[in-house]
Amino acid sequence: MPELGKYAVAVLSAYAISLALLAVIIGMSVARYRRVKAALERVERGRNG
């Protein structure tokens, strides 16, 4: 662990918040992609079947 001194809380919280926000947008994008892809497959199956 690098020596962060008296600014450790500031540095670590900046990293934690940023990485959490990146994880949220990635997670939401992937979840929505999967949900919509499955929904389209359902609709197309219903149309063909």
Add this chain to the structure above:
Amino acid sequence: MSIWEYANPKKFMDTTAPAVPWLFWGSVALLVVGLVWGFFLTPNAENFQSTVKIIYLHVPAALMAINAWFMMLVTSIIWLVRRHHVSALAAKAAAPIGLVMTVIALVTGAIWGQPMWGTWWAWDPRLTSFLILFLFYLGYLALWEAISDPDTAADLTSVLCIVGSVFAVLSRYAVNFWNQGLHQGASLSLDKEENVSDVYYIPLLVCMAAFVLLFVALVLMRTGTEIRLRRIRALEARAERGAAGA
């Protein structure tokens, strides 16, 4: 072969879908390398001390916050001029990512500003224009949700995007326009001026490349999602018309 071929939704998805995993995992690999390098292997700065490590997230996020809006501007103009649905949907897909990048830039800036400037926030030209850019992102997304007809929503959000571009430009160049405020000048520039020491510069470039790749991967994935949603609505509308005619 013309670039406009990719305005065809099927061609767009067939071409971009295989690239998304490569772009995404490439961005993750670059981000891990850049952050580990920057966080663990670079020394504290004399002036900023350990807070200099925030640069590896703050600068790439700010870069993408502004450039996401410029990408939306280009695709919005393409929609207004050529009426290609994929371009309008790409702009819509990019907005939440740009919003998150703006939030990261604002939050990390506030966290960095508190120990360095003695305040979380100041009505400095760059900070203020970034806050306005954040509000434009919110307004842009709200407008897409508020209008049920997708073509009308695309028209109005495109106009909003053009108006908001003024603040995207201000966010980038505010420190040059107004020689006042707390925020320093650009960390990186295309001229020979050296604003960041080489020790920090290379891992910073790696992190910026990671953010660019991540943005592209997410925009392509989200645009594919919007295209599929549009297809679902079209099929459902066709089915309803068929049921009404039977």
